[in-house]
Amino acid sequence: MKKSTEVLVIGGGVTGCGVLFDLAQRGFKCILLERGGLSMGTSGRFHGLLHSGGRYVTNDPDAARECIEENMILRKVMPHAIEDTGGLFVTTPWDPPEFADKFYQACLNVGIPVEEISISECLRREPLLNPDISRAFTVPDGSVETWEACQTLTENAAAYGAETLTYHQVVDILVENNKVVGAVAKNTVNGEEVTIEADLVVSAAGAWGGKIAAMAGCDVTVYAGKGTMIAMNYRMVNTVVNRCLPPDDGDILVPIGSVAVIGTTSVRVENPDSYAIEDWEIKLMMDEGEKLVPSFKKFRALRAWAGVRPLYQEKSAGMDLRDVTRKYALLDHTPHDGVDNFVTITGGKWTTYRMMAEDTVDLVCKKLGTERPCRTAETTLDPPHGQQKFFKLTQRLEKLEKGELDGQLICECEIVTRPQIEENLKDNDWNIINDLRRDLRVGMGPCQGGFCTYRVAGIMHDNKNLSAKQTNKALVDFLQERWKGMRTVLWGRHLRQMKLDEGIYMGLLGLDKLPNELSGNDQARIGEVETEGFYEIEPDAAELSTAAK
Amino acid sequence: MSRYDVVVIGAGLAGLTTACQLAQAQKKVLLVSTGGGALLLASGCIDVLGFQPATSKQPVTDPLGKLDAFLAEAPDHPYNIVGKANVQTGIETFWEIIHNSTALEYWGAADKNWLLPSAAGAVHPTCLAPTSLANGELTKGGKMLIVGFRELRDFYPALITQNLNEQDLGVEAASSVINAPEPLAKNMNITPLELAKAFERSDFRRKVVQSLQGQSKQFNRIGFPAVLGLKQHAEVLADLERMLGKTVFEISTLPPSVPGRRLFEGLKASFLQAGGRLIIGSKVVEGLIENGRVSQIQMETANRLRPLTAENYVLATGGIYGGGIQTDLDGQVWEPIFGLPVESDSNRHTWFSERFLSNAGQPVSQYGIQVNEKLNPVDSNKTPIAENLFIAGATIAGADWTRGRTGDGLALATAATITKQIA
Structure with a gap:
């Protein structure tokens, strides 16, 4: 498949999503490529802090100043x-x-x-x-809801005509005569390759920025x-x-x-x-x-x-990471590496994504020879689906107690109902329970999916016409994903909880004995979750990073 | 002078059956437990050996026959300590207790596994099963209709039937989801226990049967989630079969387990009937071992510690799940009542395997108390620590049920072994 656009953005973290929205609002035709789901990398793996700048104020006042300025702006533009x-x-x-x-x-x-x-x-x-x-x-x-934020940015960008392709991994950057002319991405769900021609490519791949730059023959150290x-x-x-x-x-x-x-x-x-x-x-x-x-x-x-x-x-050079500035870096690869039409934005903080996007798109304008002012600091974004998010469990509980939350309670820990899940499944092409988790917090409470995973799988099976094997696989994959996060903190009562979950999924349900090997088209419908495995507990890796410390 | 002949600590399958047998043998028995035990979460069946090797996806059909092969591969499994004969005795004794002193009916024998449908549509191989669950035997073939309720979030008939059909088990399964009649209609968050109580009303049952009219004709058997009554389960089952004119079966659901509850209540009643004394809701916090014998234990009551003494003590507090084995952040693993030695690795990285659904068992689940043939706890030199203390069920090292699905069989085998010595 071939597509063409003016500006191609690589990376569906908050920076990439912010760049996409800014580009779209300034009238650029643009496409975003993300190898997993939105906010699946670093943006989805932090503590959710919207910095006041206080953390950096003594050792990195520039970064602190950026934080407080952006903090005030973000409160206005994405209050939800x-x-x-x-x-x-x-x-x-x-x-x-x-x-x-x-x-x-x-x-x-x-x-x-x-x-x-x-x-x-x-x-x-x-x-x-x-x-x-x-x-x-x-x-x-x-504190910020990062998944909510990224979805807000891409949906608001879509209103200006921008396109977001998740589960698309960049496999090559196309370079002709020292000019970047596009990229090739592989759909990680069905394996299809997409070639996207672009006048300019922005790499917002964060910690993966070095790898992307290398594909264009540029040298970036992140x-x-x-x-x-x-x-x-x-x-x-x-x-x-x-x-x-x-x-x-x-x-x-x-x-x-x-x-x-x-x-x-x-x-x-x-x-x-x-x-x-x-x-x-x-x-x-x-x-x-x-x-x-x-x-x-x-x-x-x-x-x-x-x-x-x-x-x-x-x-x-230099090894003490806390001395590396938390300010961001915007690299124009024309002077930097002699490669045209290619820009890298990396570093920085979640809190400063908007400012980074503004600077990046300013540079894009300059490189494309056009002048278009940034309006993102004044534009209040529409919440995705116009929905109000409830941050505190007590807010959801209050709704439930007042009878304002309809339907069956599927995830009791986080108060997520069947209609919410069914609505989400409708909007979602992938059958990955983890995507529901990000959107709805299913399985994030104390039982870590002990009860609700089976329920969600049953609902998914009924609503999406999945085969039994696909459902089994979605179930096993989600439990395994939770396991990776749980097993480092299993002791005491939480370990007992794990034994209960084990009793449910092995003893009662026999999930470990059910067929779940998928092939061909079956595999395509379920999607891969391997991009989730950003962390692996391997003795080698453990030794390596201890040595680095 | 001791007040009791035996104090049993723990009301899981191991504790309850040990206590029942000893009480029936005219011993003065006290059973103390902090809560209802793991039976309330289990399927209500007796799993003795379901898979051999443990990683196999093919269910075992003859558990006793495959036991030697299993033990050859799992030499550290406590089945090796109690031996095959006690496994068989345990199963037979359990059946006798159920048959002679409860209103329940269990079916099966040590050399045959039932192959029953799970609530995900997997095959659950199990040795003894109550009538309603045994009615779901998959090798009987034929056409089965699996019925769920829109109001019950813990049962997905379409997933169950599709999984059953795709495994070519010889059954033809179809699914149906109906609305629960009054008084549960449109109450979307009911638990299996609420549904079980509703099934004890004849008007409720009649309306359920009415909703199935026209659907049930072409099927040989009708399956429900395991919610067909609690105390009056036998009547509920018989009435449904009569009205539907078909065999009716149940499939165990997510906790709280109704069949598990029936078994728990049955064993409890049987124990009380035999003259046993039961305290549920109190915790035994400490046991004193002097000169190779337990001399006293301390039980926490509302306002003070109460000392208890007995000739013999049975520790049936379960493994990590039951609280019989405790763990902490620093990698310590201990037995909380007597402080019995537990061999373990303090590096928590070694406690777990890569996969959550590990058929080989998580390493941490193997931690427990080392015992001798009498089931007395022993130290690292195999010297008994207390000759009047016996360890039953999941508290024993290596007793992890996930290995081959052996938990219930071990509970019964250890109960039989202990009973022989102190009855």
Whole structure:
């Protein structure tokens, strides 16, 4: 299949989606290619924090300034995808006491709205926090629903005529006479190849930016900085809580959905597609969590995951990732590598995606010899399907109790109903339970899909005319996917939960004995989930990244 | 002087059957448990050996006959300690308890597995099954209609029938989803237990049968989720068969399991009838071992610890799921009541395999108490730690049920082994 467009965007993370929307709004014909689902890479594998900039204010004031500016803009342009949790920076007994004043002054210098509050006020707002906290500051942190945001951007771009191709992996960048003229992508679901001719290609592939650039014969060094996070089974704080110290491991606790996420570590890994979550990371997160919330370990760790930050470095030197700037890099490959019509945007933060997109599209305009002003900072985006997202479980529970939530409750932990699932299945070409998880939070609660996965598979089978084998495979794949995230945090009560899930799927249902080998067209309908396997626990990878640390 | 002859800790299949047998043998038995035990989550059948080798997808038809081959491949499985004879005795004794002292009916023998449909449409090989489940035997062939309720989210007839049909098992299955009659109509979040209680009403049953009229004619058997009554299950089943004029069978659903509940209630009643004393909802927190004997255990009651003494003690607290084996973040693995030694690796990376659905069993599930032939706990030198303490069922090292689907058989075999010694 052949297609042609003006600008081709590679990468369906928040940056790529942001670039796509900006291009489309400025009147460019554009297509986005993503090898998995939207926000499946780094954008979907962070703690969900909308930075106030406070985290970087002392060691990277430029990045901090960008964060606060964009934070304020995003609250206006996509309010439906942002929960205004507010943020706290607290000095625990383990943090350098002199840092607090430095932090406060730096916030003032950068322009981050900061206020010191009394300890009693801090504890009134967040009663589970360590009572031995000595200083507390409020900043405008927030939390974002990344899947919601990416879908918003691509749907709003579609209204301007832009096209988004998910499950399309770029296999080649077409270069003629040192000019990029398009790309070849493979549909990972049915194996079909698509050639897309384009006047210009933007690589927004994040940590994979080096690989994409290499396909065009360009040299881009992007470090993959792994960050590991743990979701706890309880939203123990309603405010983003930061340790008041220079950026370190396990220094942020973010309430998101019905859980709280503690993060992160920072370890350089060689391959952004394969890295390990290690025991020391889990233990460290749990220990650091305990310093913020003294009862932390009494809650259940539900799941651990890691994402890879794209950290751009002009020269491939230096190993301490926390010193690599969190500012982004926009590379015009004409002066950089002598290759025309090719731009790479990488690095940066989720929070600054819009600014990165604006800069990128400004450069695209310049390169294509046209002048079109950016309007994304003033445009309020329409929510996808016009739906209102409920961030807190209690909001969904209230709806349920008032009888406003119709139909059968399928995922009891996250309060997801059958009509919601059926509606989502209608809009979705893929039969991947994981896509439902991202859209609806199915299976993300304490039982990690123990009960609802079977129900969702049954509904999927009935609604989409799947074969039994396809359904079995979708079920096994989803459980396996959950397993990867769970097994690093299995001990105590959560391990007992796993044994219950094992009892259901093996003992009662006999899922392990059912045929699920797919071939040919069958395989095509189910889709592959292998792009999900960004993290593998392999002894080799574990040793490698420990050595790097 | 001891107040009890035996204190049994744990009300799963192992604890309940041990307690029943000892009480029936005129022993003064106390059964203490924190809760209802794993029976409430299980299928209600007795799995002795379902797959050999464990990774095979072909079900075992003769569990006792295949036991030697299974043990040759799993030498660390505690079936090796109790031996084949006790496996057989365990099954027979269980059947006798059910037959003689409960209102339930179980069918089967140690040398034959039933092949029953699961709620996903897989083949569930099991040794003993209650009538309603055994009626679903797949090798009988013929045409079966599997009926679900729109209101019940834990049962998907179309998926079950398609999986059954695609495996060429000799049955021809078709599915139907009907609306639950009043009083459950349009109540979309009912549990299997609510449905089971509704089935005990004759008007409810009649309306169900009415909804199936016209559909059921061409079929030999009609299958339902396992919700056909709780206390009056036998009457419900008989009445449905009479009205439909067909054999009726049940398929076990997601927890809470109604057949599991029936079995739990049946064994409980049988134990009480034999004069046993039952405390459910209290936790045994500590056991004292002195001079090679358990001298006392401490039970948590509402406001204080209460010491209990007995001649013999049976520990049937289950494995990791039951809480008989505990684990933590630091990789520690322990037995919480007596502090019995558990050999384990503190590196949690070694606890799990790559796959969630692992037929070889997760390594962590093999952790448990080492025992001798009498089922006394032993230390690393194989020296008994307490001669009046016996370990039953899943608490024993290597007792992971996922290996070959052996959990219930082991519970019964250990119950038989222990009973022989202290009855």
